[in-house]
Amino acid sequence: MHNQIRVNSPAKINLCLHVLGRYENGYHALAMAMQRVDLCDQVDIRITRAKGVTVHCDGLALAPGEDNIAVRAAHVLLADARLDVGIEIQIDKRIPVAAGLGGGSSNAATVLLALNAMLELNMTNQRLQQLGAQLGADVPFFVFQRPAWATGTGTDLAPLPPLPDVAYLLVNPGISVSTAEVYQSLQLTKGGELANLPRFSVVTKEDLCAALHNDLERVTLKRHPLLQQIKQRLLQLGARGALMSGSGATLFGVFDALGQAQSAADILAAETDWWTCPVSPL
Ligand SMILES: C[C@](O)(CO)[C@H](O)COP(=O)(O)OP(=O)(O)OC[C@H]1O[C@@H](n2ccc(N)nc2=O)[C@H](O)[C@@H]1O
Numbered sequence: 001m002h003n004q005i006r007v008n009s010p011a012k013i014n015l016c017l018h019v020l021g022r023y024e025n026g027y028h029a030l031a032m033a034m035q036r037v038d039l040c041d042q043v044d045i046r047i048t049r050a051k052g053v054t055v056h057c058d059g060l061a062l063a064p065g066e067d068n069i070a071v072r073a074a075h076v077l078l079a080d081a082r083l084d085v086g087i088e089i090q091i092d093k094r095i096p097v098a099a100g101l102g103g104g105s106s107n108a109a110t111v112l113l114a115l116n117a118m119l120e121l122n123m124t125n126q127r128l129q130q131l132g133a134q135l136g137a138d139v140p141f142f143v144f145q146r147p148a149w150a151t152g153t154g155t156d157l158a159p160l161p162p163l164p165d166v167a168y169l170l171v172n173p174g175i176s177v178s179t180a181e182v183y184q185s186l187q188l189t190k191g192g193e194l195a196n197l198p199r200f201s202v203v204t205k206e207d208l209c210a211a212l213h214n215d216l217e218r219v220t221l222k223r224h225p226l227l228q229q230i231k232q233r234l235l236q237l238g239a240r241g242a243l244m245s246g247s248g249a250t251l252f253g254v255f256d257a258l259g260q261a262q263s264a265a266d267i268l269a270a271e272t273d274w275w276t277c278p279v280s281p282l
Pocket residue numbers: 014017026027028029030032100102105135136137138139152153154179180183184246247
């Protein structure tokens with residue numbers, strides 16, 4: 001048994017996000033293509049003699065205790081396994097918080113996967129996804145660990161066909177967004193029709209860019225017009241396409257190669273104080 005491990009906890013982007021309806025509990029019926037990218041928090045997990053679960057976050061001021069979703073993930077797993085061991089979690093935060101990049105959900109999934117291995121619980125990936133769904137709608141996707149077509153509230157997952165070899169430039173001007181507020185403000189326009197990425201065995205770059213769509217842009221881009229300007233700027237800088245991820249406010253541009261995404265980031269760094277990050281898909 002390993003008493004200590006260090007793991008990467010990646011961010012995600014939504015290549016498309018269609019809102020198809022609203023359930024009675026207020027959650028929304030979705031159809032989304034999701035992909036992890038190589039911007040990662042670094043998470044250290046240690047099993048300790050002292051009982052209880054503690055978390056420490058470097059980089060950003062974040063809830064230290066039960067409000068931290070990484071702590072809640074550990075409690076959910078230990079309760080399900082009927083175990084009472086001490087856990088220390090240390091998170092080096094690199095993924096912007098409340099930015100549409102799923103950082104908290106990713107940390108939760110990382111804790112579920114790591115503790116399952118460290119404590120030799122032998123839970124299936126599907127069981128870990130079920131536990132993850134109790135923590136947040138995005139958590140099962142990070143447990144799944146592959147590009148996914150997500151339906152239902154975002155927790156019903158199927159693998160996507162291989163996606164093209166592109167690079168993304170993430171851009172956030174420092175706006176943080178409450179996901180709950182964005183969903184609450186959304187006026188529904190669709191009648192349950194299922195949008196989909198093309199059902200080819202291989203998705204080309206053109207297919208990917210044609211599929212870029214996010215219904216939540218209607219809310220977040222209207223509230224923050226600067227985001228619309230950033231989308232235009234990404235296209236001027238050579239992006240094949242640009243979109244908001246999740247509920248925002250991070251935007252991503254699609255580039256042919258990491259060098260091109262880096263060049264666009266360099267130009268933006270000279271012009272603005274926006275946070276930028278060139279990434280590759282995982
Ligand atoms: C915007 C996305 O990140 C896209 O991947 C997700 O849909 C949101 O995932 P998440 O933040 O993990 O979601 P949760 O933590 O479960 O819920 C946050 C808030 O989003 C809203 N929510 C979330 C998922 C969903 N299918 N419908 C919703 O309306 C709920 O009002 C909830 O209060």
